[in-house]
Amino acid sequence: MSKPFILCVDDEELGLQIRRAVLERAGYSVRTALNGPEGLDAFSSEPIDLVVLDYSMPGMHGGDVALEMRRLRPTVPIILLSAYVNLPTEVTRIVDCSMLKGDGPELLLSKIQEFLSERAGGMSHGGGRE
Amino acid sequence: MKQREFRRILRQAVYVPILLLLLLAVFFIAQLRRFSNAVNDLHRADLITNSIIDLQKLILDQETGMRGYELTGDPAMLAPYNAGMQPIQQNFADLGSLLSGNSAQEQRLTTLSQRYQLWLSRARRIVANDKTLINNPEADEENKILMDNIRSAVHQMLVTQEKQREEQFLRETPYVTKADLLTTLLAAFIIGLIVAIFTRQRLRTVSRSYDATLAEVEQHTREAHESRQRFKTTLESIGDGVIACDMKGRVQFMNAIAASLTGWAAEDATGRPLTEVFHIIHEETREPAENPVKVVQRLKKVVGLANHTALVSRDGREYVIDDSAAPILGPDGKMTGIVLVFHDVTEQRRTEAALIAGEKLAVAGRLAASIAHEIHNPLDSVSNLLFLLKEEKDPARRDEYLTMAEQELARTMQISRTMLSLYRESKAPVTVDLKDLIEGVMLLLERRIAMQQIDMAYEFVEPCTVEGFPAEIRQVVTNVLVNAIEAAGMKGRIRIRLRSAPAEEFRGAGAMIEVADSGPGIQNGDAHRLFRPFFTTKGEKGTGLGLWVSMGIVQKHGGSIRLSNCGEAQYTGACASIYLPSKTLAGLDHPASPVA
Numbered sequence: 074m075s076k077p078f079i080l081c082v083d084d085e086e087l088g089l090q091i092r093r094a095v096l097e098r099a100g101y102s103v104r105t106a107l108n109g110p111e112g113l114d115a116f117s118s119e120p121i122d123l124v125v126l127d128y129s130m131p132g133m134h135g136g137d138v139a140l141e142m143r144r145l146r147p148t149v150p151i152i153l154l155s156a157y158v159n160l161p162t163e164v165t166r167i168v169d170c171s172m173l174k175g176d177g178p179e180l181l182l183s184k185i186q187e188f189l190s191e192r193a194g195g196m197s198h199g200g201g202r203e
Numbered sequence: 204m205k206q207r208e209f210r211r212i213l214r215q216a217v218y219v220p221i222l223l224l225l226l227l228a229v230f231f232i233a234q235l236r237r238f239s240n241a242v243n244d245l246h247r248a249d250l251i252t253n254s255i256i257d258l259q260k261l262i263l264d265q266e267t268g269m270r271g272y273e274l275t276g277d278p279a280m281l282a283p284y285n286a287g288m289q290p291i292q293q294n295f296a297d298l299g300s301l302l303s304g305n306s307a308q309e310q311r312l313t314t315l316s317q318r319y320q321l322w323l324s325r326a327r328r329i330v331a332n333d334k335t336l337i338n339n340p341e342a343d344e345e346n347k348i349l350m351d352n353i354r355s356a357v358h359q360m361l362v363t364q365e366k367q368r369e370e371q372f373l374r375e376t377p378y379v380t381k382a383d384l385l386t387t388l389l390a391a392f393i394i395g396l397i398v399a400i401f402t403r404q405r406l407r408t409v410s411r412s413y414d415a416t417l418a419e420v421e422q423h424t425r426e427a428h429e430s431r432q433r434f435k436t437t438l439e440s441i442g443d444g445v446i447a448c449d450m451k452g453r454v455q456f457m458n459a460i461a462a463s464l465t466g467w468a469a470e471d472a473t474g475r476p477l478t479e480v481f482h483i484i485h486e487e488t489r490e491p492a493e494n495p496v497k498v499v500q501r502l503k504k505v506v507g508l509a510n511h512t513a514l515v516s517r518d519g520r521e522y523v524i525d526d527s528a529a530p531i532l533g534p535d536g537k538m539t540g541i542v543l544v545f546h547d548v549t550e551q552r553r554t555e556a557a558l559i560a561g562e563k564l565a566v567a568g569r570l571a572a573s574i575a576h577e578i579h580n581p582l583d584s585v586s587n588l589l590f591l592l593k594e595e596k597d598p599a600r601r602d603e604y605l606t607m608a609e610q611e612l613a614r615t616m617q618i619s620r621t622m623l624s625l626y627r628e629s630k631a632p633v634t635v636d637l638k639d640l641i642e643g644v645m646l647l648l649e650r651r652i653a654m655q656q657i658d659m660a661y662e663f664v665e666p667c668t669v670e671g672f673p674a675e676i677r678q679v680v681t682n683v684l685v686n687a688i689e690a691a692g693m694k695g696r697i698r699i700r701l702r703s704a705p706a707e708e709f710r711g712a713g714a715m716i717e718v719a720d721s722g723p724g725i726q727n728g729d730a731h732r733l734f735r736p737f738f739t740t741k742g743e744k745g746t747g748l749g750l751w752v753s754m755g756i757v758q759k760h761g762g763s764i765r766l767s768n769c770g771e772a773q774y775t776g777a778c779a780s781i782y783l784p785s786k787t788l789a790g791l792d793h794p795a796s797p798v799a
Contacts, residue, residue, distance in 0.1 A: 084653075085580050091587045091607065098591060129576070131653040156579035158572060174583035178590040 076102040077189050078120055082112035082138060083127035083154075088174075092125070095178045101185070109133030116142050121149055123188055125181070128155035128164070136164035143167060150188035154181070209412055216405035220398040227394050234383055241375035248368035251301050251308075255364060258294040259357040261287040262319060266350055269326045273337055281330060291319070308363060315356040322349040444524075446543045447531065452477045452496040455540065464524070464547060466517030481543065486511035486523060495528035499541045505529040514545070523549045562752045566678060573647050577618040581611035635676060637667045637701055637714055637783075644680050648688065657691055660698040667703050667714035669783045675756045676783065679764070682749040683718050683779045690722025690776050697721070698774055704782055713762065713784035722776035724768040733766055757781060 079101045083089040086107060093103045104119060106112035108130050116124065124142060128135035139151050153164070153171040165171045170184055265287040271280030295316055302308045325346060329336050336342040435456075438445050444461035448454055454477055457469040465472070465480050472480045483492040498506050508526045515521055526545030533539045588608040595601050641663075645652075652659060669676075687697050698719045706712040725733070734754045750764075757764045762783040769778040 085584075087607070087611070088580055088584045088587075091584050091591070094591055095587045098594065129650060129654055132656050134654060154583075156576040156583070158575055174579040175586060177586045 076100060077122040078102045078104065079123050079125060079185065080104045080106065080112060080115055080121045081125045082106045082109065084108055084130040085127070099182050109138040112138055113141055117145055122192070123185060124149060124151045126151055126153050126168070128153055128157060128160060136167065139164070139167045148192065150192060152181070152184055152188070209409065212405050212409050212412070216402050216409070219401055223394045223398050227391055230390060231387065234387055244371055244375065245368065247301065248364065248371060251298065252361065252364050252368070254294055254298050254301065255357060255360050258291065258298065261291050261294065262353060265291070265326070269329060273329050284326070284330070308360060311356060311360045311363065315353065315360060318349065318352045318356055322346070322353060325349065443544050443546045446477065446481060448477050448496055448541045450538065450540060452494065454480050464514060464516060464522055466520070482515045483508070483512050484515060486513040495543055496541045499528045499530050503530060503538065522547045523552050559752060562749070574619065576650070578615050581615045584611045632670045632672060634668050635671050635673045637669060637716065638663050640673060640677055641680060641699060641701065641716070644677055644684060647681070648684055651688055655688065655692065656694045657688060658696045660696070662698065662700040664702045667701055669714050670786055671760045671783060679753040679756050679781060680716065682753045683781065686749070687718050687720040687722070687777070687779070691720040692722060695721045696773055711784045711786065713782055716781040717778060719769045719771065719774035719778040720776040721774055724776045725766055757783065760784065
């Protein structure tokens with residue numbers, strides 16, 4: 074069974090690489106993108122199972138990226154991961170879950186697993202670690 | 204009626220009768236002179252007549268004497284003859300001068316004189332005993348003829364004289380006594396009548412004009428009284444306290460609001476020195492504030508009170524007041540008194556203070572959000588690295604993760620230190636490097652600028668330092684820059700220019716920060732309203748206090764802030780210009796600013 078494919082979009086390169094390491098350690102395939110348009114390219118051309126999206130990015134913020142992704146493939150779960158405490162509700166409404174950076178990898182991983190299980194439905198695949 | 208016209212009429216009433224009477228007097232004098240001349244002429248005529256009669260008598264006496272001597276040969280008989288000699292000569296001489304100018308009579312006098320000389324020459328010969336003439340009937344006959352000639356000449360003279368006197372009398376006397384007297388009386392009567400009518404008419408005019416003037420004065424007095432009442436009512440009705448003083452600073456008028464704020468009844472306050480009634484102090488130092496009357500007398504213009512002035516009422520209550528004092532000018536432009544207008548701003552100050560505190564909280568909230576954002580990113584990395592470290596067996600990888608975690612922690616510290624140092628409050632003004640300050644603000648905003656992909660241009664022409672409170676100036680710069688970022692929108696442009704401002708351009712040498720953006724600019728009419736509290740063009744996103752507070756801060760520093768449209772090709776939007784003087788005025792007594 075293939076690993077779930079997660080797209081991480083964030084303009085903080087170091088943070089992005091560390092997050093990639095965490096997710097890969099948890100057994101996911103990870104595709105990274107440093108800004109919104111690059112993330113949308115990857116989202117439309119690759120079989121992405123879940124998106125971990127930063128909010129504040131130059132040029133195109135997470136809200137707009139999420140909106141476009143919803144338009145392309147509405148069923149793909151999107152987790153908005155932001156350094157901001159109070160994000161506008163019109164943004165948080167679009168995504169499945171909104172988290173604060175610094176909440177810790179355990180919470181992020183549990184949320185990812187939760188959404189992937191839901192998406193798999195009755196399927197036996199539960200993600201999880203190898 | 205004008206006073207000038209009044210005087211003119213009075214002059215007419217006096218001078219015209221005087222002139223007419225003078226004319227009458229001249230006329231009378233002329234008449235008198237004529238009359239006197241006529242009398243003189245008659246007197247002269249009488250004198251001549253008498254003189255001729257006297258002459259005739261003297262000549263006859265001489266002849267009688269001469270004939271007595273001729274008949275008797277007695278020399279004693281010659282007494283009248285000899286006695287008449289001298290007076291006769293005198294009479295001829297007198298008559299000659301009296302008749303000068305009367306040619307007919309002169310002629311006759313000459314004839315008489317010649318005839319007398321003829322007779323006298325014969326008489327002398329008789330007296331000298333000429334025998335041919337004495338007792339000679341022929342000679343006697345000749346003598347008689349000579350004497351008759353003399354008598355005839357005298358008679359002619361007398362007749363002529365009588366006739367001339369008669370003519371003269373007829374010519375002069377009746378005329379003077381009848382026609383002239385009548386004319387004179389008539390003239391005197393007419394002139395008297397004219398004078399009476401004229402004077403009466405003039406005096407009537409004066410009387411009428413006096414009545415009119417009196418009515419006018421009454422009307423003016425009534426109007427002045429009404430106007431005074433109206434002004435008094437107006438002053439009583441307005442919502443501000445009003446106190447009017449004379450030049451000595453004594454209270455002359457006080458309205459109800461002033462009475463309520465000072466605690467003095469208007470009738471008690473009137474006449475008292477202003478300082479006693481209007482007791483003002485500095486709200487914080489408690490020092491007595493300068494007497495506004497003195498300030499106005501010195502500056503001779505409208506002056507505002509110093510900031511933080513408190514009015515202490517008679518019962519000890521205190522009100523924060525805002526006031527102005529102005530000179531009262533007379534019609535000649537000279538100062539006749541001073542008027543004070545003031546109102547209680549205690550509530551307003553409280554509200555302002557609450558608003559400023561609210562805005563400070565909002566600023567603090569935004570700052571906290573910025574700090575949280577900057578710290579959450581490295582924090583997230585560190586917690587991820589710790590997660591990885593827990594299960595990492597490879598020492599090389601562990602070292603790598605640890606180094607990265609250290610770096611991220613150091614970054615967190617750096618961010619925290621920078622941001623908090625930016626917002627440290629200082630009690631006294633310090634030297635502020637504006638370039639450093641702007642760069643510090645940019646550190647906070649760079650993420651937002653990057654998100655909107657704003658093209659930033661910096662024109663830091665020269666190093667600029669000013670004296671001031673860095674935290675407050677930073678608040679202003681942040682506010683102006685955030686406005687510019689919001690206005691510029693996605694992919695907009697912002698230019699920050701920092702230059703020194705020459706003394707002649709402003710009130711003193713200082714620095715100028717200009718922030719221009721490519722946004723939509725300022726709507727017509729918004730330029731002034733933007734600095735009012737609660738005015739915002741940002742809808743729900745703004746509190747409407749940012750620029751109001753910014754203006755207060757800049758004014759406190761003795762500077763100014765201005766918003767205009769740039770109108771440049773690249774910067775089509777608004778341009779905020781902040782001028783700050785090199786030497787701050789903050790901390791000194793200073794005109795009202797909304798910053799507590």
